Each structure stands twice: as C-alpha cells, then as structure tokens.
Amino acid sequence: MTNFPEKYLVSACLVGLCTRYDGTCKPDSQCMQKLDGKFWIPVCPEQLGGLATPRTPANLVGGDGHDVLAGRAAVIDANGLDVSAAFVLGAEQVLAIARAQNITLALLKSRSPSCGLGRPTGVTTALLLKNGFHCQTFG
Incomplete structure (x- = not known):
C-alpha cells in the first residue's frame, strides 16, 4: 500500500471533469503537474451544493466569499436568482x-465565485481558509 503523506483537494474542473458552469472540460496542465505523484480528491462545490451542470453563471454581489458566509453579500446568477444557499452548502460539503x-x-x-482566491475570494475558498486550510489557485 502506498503511503501518501500529502493529500490534496482539487477543483474537479481543473483535472478535466466537465463540471464547469457551461458543462465544458478545461483541464489545467500546471495543476496536473502539481498533482503528479500526490493523492488527490476532485470536488465541485457547486454540484455538491445541488446545482446542475450546465448551470446559469453566477457572480458574487456586494462582497466576496467571506461576506457571503457572514450574510453581508450574495451569489446571484445571470437570471437574478440568489443561489447563495447552494454555494454555502457546497462549501460546507x-x-x-x-x-x-x-x-x-x-x-x-x-x-x-466558489473557488477563487483573491480578486475576489470565492465562498468555498473563504470557508477553507477560515478553517485553517491552505489554498492555491490555478486556471
């Protein structure tokens, strides 16, 4: 049995799974290189929060992911629907x-809006950072 001292969590879209809002696949070669030889688990917070793929694109409104978690901002899709609850649920998952x-x-x-780090920080990233996890972005 192989011992993996490091375990990585990775956005599913970065490893070629078709989980992006538009249903496309766009693997990131730099991310794949970083994962080489590591144990990794792909996740899509938006799917884990109950949103479909494909789905209407959404944006952070009124702040970043930290603000959404604090109830001071929202995630609003292109149709004007507040999908904050799904984003928070996915982050919790x-x-x-x-x-x-x-x-x-x-x-x-x-x-x-889920996984970004800075400019702005997404909901999932904010929750991971708040709980002491180290995060890095790609793509």
Whole structure:
C-alpha cells in the first residue's frame, strides 16, 4: 500500500471533469503537474451544493466569499436568482471532505465565485481558509 503523506483537494474542473458552469472540460496542465505523484480528491462545490451542470453563471454581489458566509453579500446568477444557499452548502460539503481526509492543500479554480482566491475570494475558498486550510489557485 502506498503511503501518501500529502493529500490534496482539487477543483474537479481543473483535472478535466466537465463540471464547469457551461458543462465544458478545461483541464489545467500546471495543476496536473502539481498533482503528479500526490493523492488527490476532485470536488465541485457547486454540484455538491445541488446545482446542475450546465448551470446559469453566477457572480458574487456586494462582497466576496467571506461576506457571503457572514450574510453581508450574495451569489446571484445571470437570471437574478440568489443561489447563495447552494454555494454555502457546497462549501460546507467540501470542508467536511477536507476534514475527513486530512487535506494538506486545496488546489482551486481561479476567478470562480466558489473557488477563487483573491480578486475576489470565492465562498468555498473563504470557508477553507477560515478553517485553517491552505489554498492555491490555478486556471
């Protein structure tokens, strides 16, 4: 049995799973290189929160993921629907996986309302950071 001292969580879209909002697959070669030889678990917070693929694109409104978690901002889709609850649920599911698997690093999709890090920080990333997990973005 192989011993994996490091366990990574990774946005499913970065490893070629067709989980993006538009249903397309766009693997990231730099992320794949970082994962080489590591134990990794792909996740899609938006799917874990109950949203379909494909789905209407959504954006953070009134702040970032930290603000959504605090109830000061929202995630609104292109039709004007508030999908914040699904984003928070997905983030909570990812956090549960990260804790259960003793994740050492989360590799997440940049510029995502779930997984972005800075400019702005997404809901899932904010929750992981709040709970002491290290995050890095790709793509």
